Amino acid sequence: MIQRFCARESLAQGDPLAGSAAHAERNLLLSWPRAKWQRSLRQASDMTDAVATRLEAIAEAGRRVNLIHRREQPGERHCLYLMPENRRYEVTRAELAAFLDALRRDAPLTRWEASSPAGPLLLCCTHGKKDKCCAKFGYAAYKALDAAVATHALPFDVWESTHLGGCRLAASAVVFPALRKYGRIDTADVLPLLEAEMADRPYLPCYRGDSRLSPVQQCAQVAALEWLAERSLHPSVSVSTPSDPEASRTSLIVKWQTGSDQGAVAVECIQRALQRFDTCADLDAPAKNTWVWQAVSLRQLEPHLHLQKKSCPHHA
Template sequence: MSATQRFCARESLSLGDPLAGSAAHAERNLLLSWPRAKWRRSLRQASDMANEVSKRLDAIAEAGRRVNLIHRRDQPSERHCLYLMPENRRYELTREELPVFLAALQRNESLVHWQVTSPTGPLLLCCTHGKKDKCCAKFGYAAYKALDSAVAKHALPFDVWESTHLGGCRLAASAVVFPALRKYGRISDEDVLPLLESEIAGRPYLPCYRGDSRLSPIQQCAQVAALEWLAARGIQADVSLMQSSGVEASSHARMDVAWRSESASGRLAVSCEPRMLRRYDSCADLADVPPAASQVWVAMQVEAMEIARPLS
């Protein structure tokens, strides 16, 4: 089979490449609407972007705030919608105002002149960055259309946008939910409505859940394993990671996880081990390089350390 007929997402799935532990994402974000037809391979550059805007976006990214371009059909091409996360603020401005806005952001000056009503529900980005990876064009765009359609059909309180590269092209279709910073992968049509319903309830949708982006890969692995263990026993609970023992970087780690539901609480111990996979991280690698060795974390055992007790 030629490289043009292969997709890194399909190869990742067949390899058993886990979703859990792959949710790395910056907490501080600037999201800028820009017509998808003008996106370049870079996640924050467009072909018709003024040089000053391009340089300011690079500087903002270098200062520690991730910059992504976003798109949806109803957004006028010469008028821009911007989001700041985790501040959960939204702005509207013309293209002519954009350099002034970005300069004010860099200087930590007031942006209230451009501020509009903040999002009242979750913001959901789905990667459709075909110039970066063909899996995001094929699988990502189909997932975006399905998510957007479901939100409209069921009148759900989401803002859904297409996005440039979100990381993990091999896990397409990929999405991230703000401000919760939960990441998802391998979203199929069957996952769309359950995922949205779970997020509305404030819970991660486990079949596609990659983890909480604020956690390390091994912590994400333990978090997902604990949630799956609880779900298998009919328990919907919040979990928090307490401590770890073992050597995270090499052989083994054990994470203590506390959980709390509406009626009970308890504590779990999750044992995780590293695995080495030889995988392609993107479709661009399929024709040019051999698969790269990559370490992933796998939960090997979940053990109840404390009997759940009713909450008063």
């Protein structure tokens, strides 16, 4: 019997990466041995009730909580990150409840503070108790990312993580503090992804979008970035908001700037129906009908570089 995986089904169904990058901007990342992770993204089997309750309260107050792991981190001494503050802390198991109390009260955390991250923080979902794709594809991607960082002496902190959203898009990763999300990371993508992030730009073959944008804005952003990259441009971009949030077809303006050059393009996006399996647990049931955004055309508005109007057949 051939084993089925939701990630392979997603790819076969043409489920797009762009537009799937939803993620909270405020995050608490807490190191905890992976062997103790539960199905919940923020609970472990050996957590005290005091710690578990405080983590739930922090999540309810609006800060996403993920558990993270790497082999060299001592199990009884926790590394914690606050994002987007880009702060790092070292806390013993005995003091963890006190630290979380201080965080909830917005009290000083100075006595636990450690040096800030030297470079980007990269989390790769390996949460096998949530979905088997994250165990199979996520762990392979994590090992490859971690090995590449060590081999090339790159300034990344790479961690395994609990659920990051989009199990069907495994291997899935997020980069802080940029808050860029990636999916379907294969071993061939590892070094190019790290090199792109070193240049503070997204690696487009696996890019799901900027988590601060809505799904349709992410769709327009990725289409514009791909169009610009084809012209050897890697600018900063800004995306307009839809005039009608309920519309199933919309045109968004993406403005770009790099050095002395700037311009704008109009990206037309439509919603299309897709039947998919969100997780491996859904594979025994009928596929779910859902709606995804797709860029169908792109039109240049300010032809500073004499670029011609171009359609987006690769988004069709």
